[in-house]
Amino acid sequence: MPASSAKHVAIIGAGPGGLTCAMILAHRGFRVTVLEREAQVGGRNAAIRLGPYTFDTGPTFLMLKDILDQVFHESGANSESLLEFKRLDPMYRLHFRDRHMDMSSDPAVMKSELTRCFPGSESAFERFFAREQRRFTFMLPCLQKSYHKASALVSREMRRALPHLALTRKLYDVMNGYFGDPELSLAFTFQSKYLGMSPWECPGVFAMIPYIEHAFGIYHTTGGLSRISDVMADVARRNGAEIRLNATVRRILAPNRVAEGVELESGEVIRADAVVINADFGHAMTTLFEPGLLRKYSPARVARKEYSCSTYMLYLGLDTCYTDSPHHAIAFAPEYRRQIDSITAGRMPDGSPSFYVRNASLTDPTLAPAGHSAVYVLVPAPNNRGSTDWSRTAPELRERVLDAIETRTPMKDIRRHIVMEKAITPADWQTDHHVYLGATFNLSHCISQMVYFRPRNRFEEVDRCYLVGGGTHPGSGLPTIYESGRIVANLLCRSQGVPFVSGNLVV
Ligand SMILES: Cc1cc2nc3c(=O)[nH]c(=O)nc-3n(C[C@H](O)[C@H](O)[C@H](O)COP(=O)(O)OP(=O)(O)OC[C@H]3O[C@@H](n4cnc5c(N)ncnc54)[C@H](O)[C@@H]3O)c2cc1C
Structure with a gap:
């Protein structure tokens, strides 16, 4: 596109979604302005810095690295030369009631670990892998399409995927069908928590997720996952995009239901030929449009949708590094099912919690001074539809979480080593991070809110x-x-007649 005729796109938010769009569009000749309310890019994928310690706010590992490589390629850049990726093996350690198992994406290593922990389950693993490989192969093209037209629902890709959708089955049922053993089934269903859902509620089609981990592995990036967003912003800028930080959008200008630009909190008006919203969906729908404009996504209707659970986070700078604690570990609460049900119902459960602890300094010395470590703890929690008073619950939960870490992992005396600390509660996700209902993983991924039925x-x-x-x-x-x-x-590009080559499909 000649610069003079370049269409101007305003993107609200420099999270991973906004940055991907910015770097590709700028590469294809669009004039791109990204408006980010915070002082740094990345959104939930930004870094948190406490003194000399660096943490990731949210994402701690990358799946399907290939897709990231492709979006860099389509932006004229090479992810391998800009980021240092480390494939993690073991991927993570799972702590059950009285034993632990290290999960590997090397099938031979995984099978020998199964022999050690769940003898006789090796053939179940093979069946899982073969069946879920087929499901994934048919589902991926469906996930890469746009559903702005109803005809996408009967596309060739959808028709081929139909027998693999497991519409009537939940994730736990699918996995228990392979493995039978309740603990072993958890090892292949807890991944529903990546979507903020219960394994007993999550649609069976998401059996893809554990398959993806085992088939393609999971990755750390040196400096933390937030480096991905930083580097995406660099690529976008190099391609000509302008990224404005501390620039909060107050309103999307959409007279006659046509987006014409945005107005910032400062009063500045930015005209654009198109507006892309990367701000949290529920937050954007309820705050960024002229009251009364939206119908399908009016505040009342947005409030009636299903949302993911939330998380209680601890970011701990330690004056030691636990070299016997793996990069990622997940501990299942003794009463895992009861706790998950309670969270889904909107109540923070009592008792020893399930938790995820990330000891990334083991793999990545850039995150803390020598001999120290930056430890990240995530505890599943109800979203703010529930009535938890986080000002009272947070201090008490902190103690329960640290007790559980000290009892169940090699981090026996973690309290003694904490020198810096930050917590984020579900209430903080909502007020400080502008996440609707503090539902950190967005709208729920129930079938009625997927593909054509998800906001398009x-x-x-x-x-x-x-x-x-x-x-x-x-x-x-x-x-x-x-x-x-x-x-x-x-x-x-299609709407503007801009030619492009892309690894994914557009209806
Ligand atoms: C605790 C946690 C752990 C996670 N772990 C993983 C993981 O390990 N792997 C994985 O793949 N995914 C993970 N995720 C999920 C997901 O990858 C991240 O949440 C991701 O950052 C979401 O990206 P996004 O593009 O939707 O938007 P966000 O990251 O939410 O970015 C939106 C941006 O919009 C900005 N914004 C909002 N309103 C305005 C406004 N009015 N004006 C200007 N800017 C505005 C915000 O400041 C923000 O920067 C995790 C999420 C969380 C919360």
């Missing part, structure tokens, strides 16, 4: 307005969010 990448309510990020299609999680950015870039 080309926004249904306002012309020239597009949605990217975890609250839209294809869903929460870095690879799907990158796909949302790529789908929108492709839709915009």
Whole structure:
């Protein structure tokens, strides 16, 4: 596109979705302005710095690295030369009631660990792998399409995927069908928590997620996962995009339901040919449009949707590094099912909690001074539809979490080593991070809120307005969010007659 005729796209938010869209569109000749309310890029994928310690706010590992590589390639950049990736093996350690198992993406190593922990389950693992490989092969093209037209629901890809959708089955049923043993089934179903859902509620089709981990592995990036967002912003800028930090959008200007630009909190008006929303979906729908404009996504209707659970976070700078504690570990509460049900019902459970602890300094010395470590703890928690008073619950939960870590992991005396600390509660996700209901993994991924039924990448309510990020299609999680950015870039190119070559499909 000649610079003089370049279409101007305003992108609200420099999270992974907004940045993907920005770097691709800028590479294809669009004039791109990214408006980010915070002083740094990345959103939930930004870094948190406490003195000399660096943490990731949210994402701690990358799946389907291939998709990231592709979006860099489509932006004229090479991810391998800009980021240092480390494939993690073991991927993570799972702590059951009285034993632990290290999960590997090397099938031979995985099978020998199964022999040690769950003898006789090796053939079940093989059946899981073979069946879920087929499901994934048929599902991936469906996730890479846009659903702005109903005809996408009967596309060739969808028709081929139909027998693999497991529409009537939940994730736990699918996995228990392979493994039988309740503890072993947990090892292949806890991944529903990546979507903020219970294994007993999560649709069976998400059996893809454990398959993806085992088939393609999971990755750390040196400096933390936030480096991905930093580098995406660099690529976008190099391609000509302008990224404005501390620039909060107050309103999307959409007279006659056509997006014409945005107004900032400062009063400045930025005109654009299209507006892309990367801000949290529920937050954007309830705050960024003129009251009364939206119908399908009016505040009342947005409030009636299903949302993911939330998380209670601890970021701990330690004056030691536990070299016997793996990079990622997950401990299941003794009463895992009861606790999950309680969280789904909106109540923070009592008792020793389930938790995830990340000891990334083991692999990555850049995150803390020598001999120290930056430890990240995530505890599943109800979203703010429940009535938890976090000012009272947080201090008490902190003690329960630290007790559980000291009892169940090699971090026996962690309290003694804490020199810096920060917590984020579900209430903080909502007030400080502008996440609707504090539902950290966005709209729930129930079947009634997937593909055509999820907020579409080309926004249904306002012309020239597009949605990217975890609250839209294809869903929460870095690879799907990158796909949302790529789908929108492709839709915009198509609407402007800009030729492009892309690894994914557009209806
Ligand atoms: C605790 C946690 C752990 C996670 N772990 C993983 C993981 O390990 N792997 C994985 O793949 N995924 C993970 N995820 C899920 C997902 O990858 C991240 O949440 C991801 O950062 C979401 O990206 P996004 O593009 O949807 O938007 P966000 O990261 O939410 O970014 C949106 C941006 O919009 C900005 N914004 C909002 N309103 C305005 C406004 N009015 N004006 C200007 N800017 C605005 C925000 O400041 C923010 O920067 C995790 C999420 C959480 C919360």
